[in-house]
Amino acid sequence: MPLLHISLRAGKPEAYRQAIFDSLYRAMREALDVPEDDQFMIITEHDPSNFRYGNAFDVNRSDDLVYIQITVFDTRTPEQKTALFRRIAALLGDSPGLRPEDVFVVILDAAKENWSVGHGLAQFA
Template sequence: MPLVHISMRTGKSEAYRQSIFDNVYRAMHETFNVPEDDQFMTITEHDAATFRYGSSYLGIPRSDDLVYIQITANNTRTVEQKKALFHRIAELLGKNPGIRPEDVFVSLVEVVKENWSLGNGLAQYA
């Protein structure tokens, strides 16, 4: 049950944003076995004054097309699955909507299963 928060600069089209949603979900489905209809995602857009990044941190040349993708998920995946997820997200976003791999920044936040309430005030996974 990943929860995905995506942050990016303002000014992209609805089709561009929908492509990000679709391809991040596809990568999670393929590498993390996320089931159909398990799509809980947001995109927040920022103007230049509220979006900052290191343009060359770790020798990676980033641009204003940088996209932050924060995924909160259960702590049940292997290191290999995590690497596959990161690679697949960058690969798919490179194809559509055309984001350079250098501009795909992914952060995975892992939590234990009992830390979720998916509605009705219940801890469905506890």
């Protein structure tokens, strides 16, 4: 049950944003084996004055940079995470056409007992 927060500069068309959603969902299905229809994703768009980045680690980023923060159960292995990073970059390269330099991903691990997905219940505790 990953939860994704996606941030990008404002101005991209709806089809572009939907392609990001679709590519990320596919990457999670393939690399993390998430269940069908497990799609909890938010895109936040930012004005240029509220969106900053650098070229640290010798990565030449552009204004097309997309920040992706993924919160997952703390049961994911390093191998699964590495596979997910690779798959996300490849699929976002295919659609909507992002350069791998413009894909910035952070995975946050959360214990299962920290999740409530509705009804005020701790479904995974």
